[in-house]
Amino acid sequence: MALLSSPHPLPTQFSASPASLCVRRRPITACQLCTHKQSVRHFDQSTLTVAEGSSESELWAAACLRVRSFYHFKPSMFGLQDHRRYLAERELEAMKERVGGKRKGFRKVSCINATIPLSQISSPSVSDDFCSSCKFNNNGEDRVVVGTLDLNQCVSLPDEITGNRPEGIGADFARAYLSNVCVAKELHRNGLGYALVAKSKLVAQEWGISDLYVHVAVDNEPAKKLYMKSGFVYEKDEPAWQARFLDRPRRILLWFGIPGVQL
Numbered sequence: 318m319a320l321l322s323s324p325h326p327l328p329t330q331f332s333a334s335p336a337s338l339c340v341r342r343r344p345i346t347a348c349q350l351c352t353h354k355q356s357v358r359h360f361d362q363s364t365l366t367v368a369e370g371s372s373e374s375e376l377w378a379a380a381c382l383r384v385r386s387f388y389h390f391k392p393s394m395f396g397l398q399d400h401r402r403y404l405a406e407r408e409l410e411a412m413k414e415r416v417g418g419k420r421k422g423f424r425k426v427s428c429i430n431a432t433i434p435l436s437q438i439s440s441p442s443v444s445d446d447f448c449s450s451c452k453f454n455n456n457g458e459d460r461v462v463v464g465t466l467d468l469n470q471c472v473s474l475p476d477e478i479t480g481n482r483p484e485g486i487g488a489d490f491a492r493a494y495l496s497n498v499c500v501a502k503e504l505h506r507n508g509l510g511y512a513l514v515a516k517s518k519l520v521a522q523e524w525g526i527s528d529l530y531v532h533v534a535v536d537n538e539p540a541k542k543l544y545m546k547s548g549f550v551y552e553k554d555e556p557a558w559q560a561r562f563l564d565r566p567r568r569i570l571l572w573f574g575i576p577g578v579q580l
């Protein structure tokens with residue numbers, strides 16, 4: 318199966334707006350790279366870019382990060398690298414279909430990525446495998462996709478509960494969902510997830526989206542906290558029977574109203 322239920326189209330007007338998002342600089346308490354309790358940064362935050370992905374090589378790097386984040390295999394598994402590559406290839410094809418506007422039921426879809434220069438990733442704790450699989454070249458500079466998500470303008474995502482807002486006519490262009498939200502585990506708690514969600518709100522606003530949604534598994538505390546911190550509020554629960562039928566943890570649906578966009 319393709320990763321998550323993200324459908325959609327990479328718009329042809331896909332603009333790579335180098336995002337100068339303000340990323341928080343604050344103590345890191347749960348960093349996977351070290352046990353420092355004081356203010357530490359594992360890369361120069363001024364080199365971080367959060368923007369819509371603009372090239373196939375960047376989408377490939379994002380697909381590799383998604384496979385790394387959402388699939389967990391035993392390191393001893395036979396043919397592990399080949400299997401990961403196969404999953405990334407399928408995800409890339411699905412991403413291109415969505416972003417290219419070929420997925421039925423979706424108006425626009427954008428893959429938004431957080432990237433930093435490869436030269437910023439020097440810690441021995443960050444694996445070579447991560448750097449090589451999530452690397453891409455942008456105008457002669459090697460960069461690494463360290464976080465990624467999809468913004469999907471649509472009424473609903475396949476196999477997911479549907480948002481209630483906006484009411485009446487217009488939901489097909491004024492409602493959007495986030496999906497495939499992930500950050501490289503080595504760089505968790507650096508504000509990257511927050512920056513990705515903040516950028517997606519700006520893009521959604523440009524698209525005229527009034528109501529932004531995200532589904533999250535009830536037991537995914539880090540993601541729930543990220544969305545709550547980003548201003549999302551609870552809207553409804555997936556019925557237990559549906560989660561059982563789909564053989565996965567039950568989801569909740571969270572809502573965020575985009576300021577200044579009214580139908």
Ligand SMILES: CC(=O)SCCNC(=O)CCNC(=O)[C@H](O)C(C)(C)COP(=O)(O)OP(=O)(O)OC[C@H]1O[C@@H](n2cnc3c(N)ncnc32)[C@H](O)[C@@H]1OP(=O)(O)O
Nearest residue numbers: 496497498499500505506507508509510511539540542543
């Ligand atoms: C729609 C979907 O895609 S749902 C699936 C979500 N994705 C996943 O579960 C994949 C695996 N997890 C991840 O990739 C990451 O943990 C994410 C994306 C959930 C969070 O990314 P990060 O870059 O680590 O989040 P970020 O540093 O921006 O944290 C923002 C806030 O989220 C909350 N948060 C994030 N991680 C945690 C955690 N492990 N424990 C508690 N709170 C957390 C905190 O409130 C944090 O703010 P603070 O650091 O000021 O306290």
